[in-house]
Every structure is written in C-alpha cells, then in structure tokens.
Amino acid sequence: MNNQLDRCPICGERGVSVPYKTVTRIVNQDARKLVAEDNYFLCMDSRCDVGYFNSEKETIDKSMFKRPIWFKRGAEQRIGNEEWRNSGSNSDGNT
Numbered sequence: 001m002n003n004q005l006d007r008c009p010i011c012g013e014r015g016v017s018v019p020y021k022t023v024t025r026i027v028n029q030d031a032r033k034l035v036a037e038d039n040y041f042l043c044m045d046s047r048c049d050v051g052y053f054n055s056e057k058e059t060i061d062k063s064m065f066k067r068p069i070w071f072k073r074g075a076e077q078r079i080g081n082e083e084w085r086n087s088g089s090n091s092d093g094n095t
C-alpha cells in the first residue's frame with residue numbers, strides 16, 4: 001500500500017504534505033510562478049536539494065525558498081547563507 005505520490009522524485013524519501021497556499025508563501029517570487037495549484041510535499045531529506053515536490057513530480061529547489069530550510073544541510077549554520085547556496089557536491093568533511 002505504498003503511495004508513490006508522496007515520495008520525493010529525487011531522493012525517494014517520504015515528503016510531508018504541505019498546503020498549496022503555504023507553498024506560495026514560502027517560496028520566492030520566481031518559484032511562485034512554478035507552483036501549480038496542487039498538493040505539495042516537503043522533502044525531509046537534509047541532503048536533498050528538493051524543497052517541495054508535487055504529485056506531478058515537479059520539484060521546487062530548496063534554493064527557491066525565501067529563507068533556508070532549517071533541516072537542510074548547511075542551513076543549520078545560520079551564518080553561512082551563501083555557503084550552502086553555492087555548495088557543490090561534497091562539502092562533507094571538515095578535513
């Protein structure tokens with residue numbers, strides 16, 4: 001009885017249902033144009049670049065949020081706003 005609709009198309013993690021209206025409030029203006037009137041889900045995987053996705057598998061990148069998502073990688077360090085936006089593939093180790 002796995003409902004595939006609520007799984008992130010990128011990472012496969014389950015998303016949390018988010019009302020469409022909330023989505024439009026949280027994303028920036030550019031992203032708002034992309035937001036369809038649909039059910040959205042919030043991807044909870046901290047390593048995934050997807051912020052929201054919908055049942056059409058359309059995704060809204062976490063960088064399109066007005067503010068960093070707290071649980072996403074990099075956002076925990078509130079200081080480095082630009083750091084995480086520019087972050088490439090491996091910002092893992094602290095050496």
Ligand SMILES: [Zn+2]
Binds near residue numbers: 008049050
């Ligand atoms: Zn994801």
